[in-house]
Amino acid sequence: MNVRHLIPTAAVAGAVVLGLTALSACSTSDAADRRPGDKLNVVASFYPMQFLAEEIGGTHVSVSTLTKPGVEPHDLELSPRQIGGLGDADYILYLKGIQPAVDDAIKLSESTHSVDAAKLTTLEDHGTETGGDEHGHEHEGEGAGADPHIWLDPVKYAEVAKGVGASLEKTDPGHAADYRKNTDALVKKLDTLNTAYKTGLRNTATKTFITTHSAFGYLAERYGLVQEGIAGIDPEAEPSPARIQEIHTIAEKSKATTVFFETLASDKTAKTVATDTGLRTDVLDPLEGITDKSKGDNYFEVMQSNLAALQKALGAK
Template sequence: MLPFSPKTRRAGRLSWPRRRAAAVLGAAALLTTAACSGGVTASADQAEGRPAVLAAFYPLEWISVKAGGQDAAVTGLTQPGVEPHDLELTPRQIADIERADLIVYIKGVQPALDEAVMEHAAGKAFDAASVVTTVPATTEQRSAGDGVSYDPHLWLDPSRLATVVTKLGERLAAIDRPHADGYASRARTAAGELTALDAEFRRTLAGCTTRTMVTSHTAFGYLAERYNLRQVGISGLDPEAEPDPARIARVAATAREEGVTTIFTEELVSPKVAEVLAGEIGAKTAVLNPIESRPAQGDYLSAARANLSALRTALGCP
């Protein structure tokens, strides 16, 4: 068993009761903001004749831009470098949600957005999880209290994301019929890029020495299911949840049994637990990006290919 259980929560993360309190205060501030401001981004875009699209976080923003092109005004709700699970909506963003033509999100990732959509934009929301077959949450994910029955990280399977962008193109075409052909064409192009990426993953991961990947949290269930890998997460769906010592000990035992040589960390989450685990079993660490935030360089496709390169090395693929 490891000698201690390092904390991974970052200072400043709001608990759920404090989030609810913040939402109440935000709603009060919204009344003042709406009365004093001359308009918000969504209304300005609509005045230009373009549908205003709000995307919950980076991969959904990426496909929204891909499908929307010059015909839609796409705005991301989560700033680069911010863990999407930590999203706290500002009064201005709540006003934008009310006025937007479409909100692209995944129910279960961001509780604050889920609540805002339910209260202000239920008929204008596109839930990406509703157009693909989802992977059920694991026992560990459910026991961690994440509150969802499925794994929401569907964007890590390029084949599913191809389906999502296709359906998104259809939804945009229904909203803005004069530009329907453009949405359909751009969505087909993006789906083709994702299908090609899926083929790269299948070829590269077909003959690996080991098929077990140990990750900071269980964000990679879709990737594991699609490419016949086994994911062992140190924590559940919440990347900042503290794994107990017993859980860490079980992961360490599994890693030894499976001959795991690499423990994967993430850019937006403290690597301390993964580093302690790697030291305990004599493994190294490497970054596996859940692609929840905009990469410092490149885009979704380049980040996914960087993940593929990391997996190829860690799993001993030819």
């Protein structure tokens, strides 16, 4: 996980106080006090949470996101207005562990309507932030701990969707039947996506793929693949000559063909490693945001694009 430019807790605390003070004159909206026809005011931390809220909430919710398109989520800096707006939200959906600024702001705001998606499934410690290599080795710059990139595994994302649906039913019981129906439809689509990945990646010439941003640990584990991260937590960090040589060796032994980079970060590292190792480059999108550079307009379209890229890189048969 990229942890560049994190905001000190003290700074976030100060911004929370300013934000909440600035908006203290506004009445806090509450789901129980909303008038008939009013939409549930939902705040999502970043795109994977926004997508769930919109798909499950449907016409009954108005969703805003703290992370605008094109902004690297890990680098997010919250304005006092954004932080203060948390107090006006009927429902906040976030994923603890991926955006420290958001985690701190929600904790200090003491919101009673926040849902942490990390608690709706089981997070795993892959040995490194993203699972390391097939031997469990940690690579330079990587930190141990639970991997937050659960949305890249359709099965885990479906578990989160079910939890979000149940919590929306509780928050807005008047529309519980619709939330349940939308949840079921989304889970069915995620089950279909899981089947597509399982089938499409079953027979491949190699199981190893190389990434600059090691975000695909859950996906690799789900489908029997091996993820090799170049520089660990920072997709734009310069790999050492030793690491480049190690990647070269791994690529030769595993018959890996491609170095993947992402849409919201520079491709400099990927191109450097690819040039030095004789590999190709391609995009594997961690789906932390949708922009005009994304290979798809929503979660499912980008995940299908990722599947096609993996099949090509891994030599799917």
